[in-house]
Amino acid sequence: MVHMNQGQGETSYAHNSSIQNSQQNRMKPLIEAAIIDLCGSRSTLFPEKMLIADLGCSYGPNALALVSTAVKAIINHCLQFQQPPPEVCVLLNDLPDNDFNTVVKSLVTLRQNNNKLVVVTGVAPGSFYERLFTSDSLHLVCSSNSLHWLSMV
Template sequence: MNVETHLQNVEQNRMRLMIEETIADLCSTSSLFLRNMVVVDLGCSSGPNALALVSIAVDAIHNQCLHFQQPQAEVCVLLNDLPENDFNMVVKSLVAFQQSKKSVVTGIVPGSFYERLFISGSLHLVCSSNSLHWLSKAPEELKRNQIPAYDIDESVRIERRHVVIGAYARQFRKDFTHFLELRAKELTTGG
């Protein structure tokens, strides 16, 4: 297992409890979703961890249905990543996933999660593990002022450090705010 996969596994295990609690909360406050739910993983990647978060969510949904003695909910699992992702591998994983889980349909939505991806009010649960640290673009102010993110000259790098850090922090804040605004439109009431 490579380092990146290991780090993703650690993070996903930490998110397991959060996802299970969220599903339990959804199930205790609404009965509509027990018939069908839409679960999305934004920035799913294409490796062995691509289905980890949605698998946790599907299992939690099915466990809640059993707990409330309801029929198995139909779950639509959608995976998202940039079009450059190796979706061939993801599709093969989705076929096996769909065959192993009852009442699950799957799909892929290529594109940047810094754009609208889903219709309004359609999502019950949105997961994103190790992808929100990617910015939509390099900060414009650094491009305008021709300041590289990393300068070979250590004294110049140290001198510009606060400018570079500030520019990236502002870009992250802008991107993350935009991300939340987009998802707020796409989430269903109570999602």
């Protein structure tokens, strides 16, 4: 199974992922728009709980880029419409060989930096060819660079 170079060394994915970062930056307005669509502007549409997943999150500086954008968009939307914030669950997925130790440390920072809402975090290791989540549980799914690895229909 093909995967990125782990760790923090000179040849690691963490130090050689600027192309992926630029692609994620282009996706930020799309994620913000998706959050606006999900939340709506009336209290009857505003969800009490939201589950966000990133498929193929990897690790390093890009691991939280997309889900962080979504969490910030939720906070901004709640402030703009004076709505109580939903409980947010953020799950990061990648293949089991991913450096999840580094990812988990990043998740702690995500929780601490977003104290305006309840953020529950976790990892879901495994291939997205398999079932990773329960039915009807996801509100937003991000995937910036994992889909080019598709090898099954």
